Amino acid sequence: VHPIDWLVVGAYLAWVVYDGLKRTRESDKVEGYFLANRSLPWWAVGLSVMATQMSAITLVGTTGQGYRDGLRFVQFYFGLPIAMLILGVTVVPFFHRARVFTAYEYLERRFDVKTRTLTSLLFLLSRGMSCGVVIAAPSVILSIILGWNLTLTVLLIGVPAAVYTMLGGVQAVTWTDVKQMVVIVLGVGAAIAALITGLPADVGLGEAMHIAGGTGRLQSLDFRFSLTETYTFWSGLIGGLFLMLSYFGCDQSQVQRYLTARSIEEGRSSLMMSAYVKIPLQVVILLVGVLVFAFYLFVPSPMLFNPKHEQRMRTGPEAPAYAALEARFTEALAGREAAARAAAEARRGGQRPVIEATAETFRNADGAVEGVRAEAMALVRATTGDLAYTDVNYVFPTFIITQLPIGLIGLLIAAIFAAAMSTIGSELNSLATASVIDIYRRLLRPVASDAHYLAVSRVATGFWGLVACSVAVYATTLGSLIEVVNRFGSFFYGSLLGVFVLAIGTRRATGTGAFVGLIGGMATVAYVAFWHPQISFLWHNVIGAVTVTVVGLALSLVLPRPAAPSR
């Protein structure tokens, strides 16, 4: 990395930390620290919502998905706009009027303290772990691609976010999120410009898109109804709807964003920003991946995008077999480039039979390249024993480091940092809120001064920052932990939604019904996940929510109602 790129990354880090720390004086009360005194404009909250959702692994992984599979992944988001509409007329006004700090606090008012405590603890456990993964995933990639020390990379991402969140509270989180979202959009825009200008002079963007489209990468819609396929129109629309309802409506890291809005209207508008913009933004990010594919048709691409594995294969006992594969790969790449240029020329000529013939030749040449790459991946899996190995997450960072000009490399690394830190800040802030409001103030020390709770809130934020960085360092040495964390989250996400459906959507539901329903929902999802692993995780949210709602409502109708109903 050139010193100018270091300068860009350093300037970005200094800027966000300074900007975050500026907010410290506006956070001298607990309500200011956690909710910005419910004073923020809708556009800042809306950008914070989007920045929180887009972690570094979303940015890097989505472009990698675009490179490998094309636009299909966008279907995952089809339920999001509808979820935002539903939340805009349900939880946004309910939470706002109830003047709560956390979503789980609302559950005590509606049900009882045990339901509030269980849901809050589940959130703390799941989000505390996943915040570590949010730091670990980009750290592993950046340390491998850039040759940085892994623990230092974890600290470089985690510590600045923890410091400004600890001192500046939600004000720091929101206003740095706004700027980080700008850095991400600038970075993506710069990458698109570099990709388009990086195409050969005689190949236009339209021709490149036609060539990439010939491999099916621009076919984004799959209308098959399948419980086992994650990325179809219906799983995205229905499963995605439940997932987004859970994430934006019941997860404190998102709920806290719109609790800071000035009014119900502004809270709703902040969610509508995602409803309007999220799918087009995801299409653009996936298109970056497709453009990277088109770019590498004319520039030699690595056989493996993970340089650590490439190095290991070249120097290890499998080196001769790997060298033979590399020779075949180079030959296949040359054949594919010639076929791509012929296809582009045929497009310019405009003769239909020639276009079709050259497109077919290109598809075969691309198949040959992918065939050799698949053999190389199989060799890596056999050598390392890592059967799940894939280098999807390394495609975009490798492109950034090896192909972008000086300055833009720094901007794109800053964009990856921004994506990670904006998510980490919101998560640490929400973890501290749930710890202090739902556990410490509610159960351990109900009476104390505001200054005391503010001090405890800062300590709690620092504590969760420490936990997240520790989990990140641990997760990087134990890859399976990432999967465990993701799985745990999917067990309770839909079930949590079911509890809120009972709370907001029904009058008959009781605390005991909701509590037992929640446990039943999580057990059902765990059963499905272990005994029917072929069912896509998107449907787990539907199963969890429906089970909790049905069990909770049935129990509420059967069991005697509490003597003093909480409603």
Add this chain to the structure above:
Amino acid sequence: MADPGSETTSGIGPIAGRVIAIEVVVILLLWWAGAHFGG
């Protein structure tokens, strides 16, 4: 406990219309891109 009254849902109709319209247009554009560039 607050109830979703008229204030809660007021003005949501036009917003819902715009949100759904944009989603439909984006899906149609994606379908068009697949058909146009994928052929």
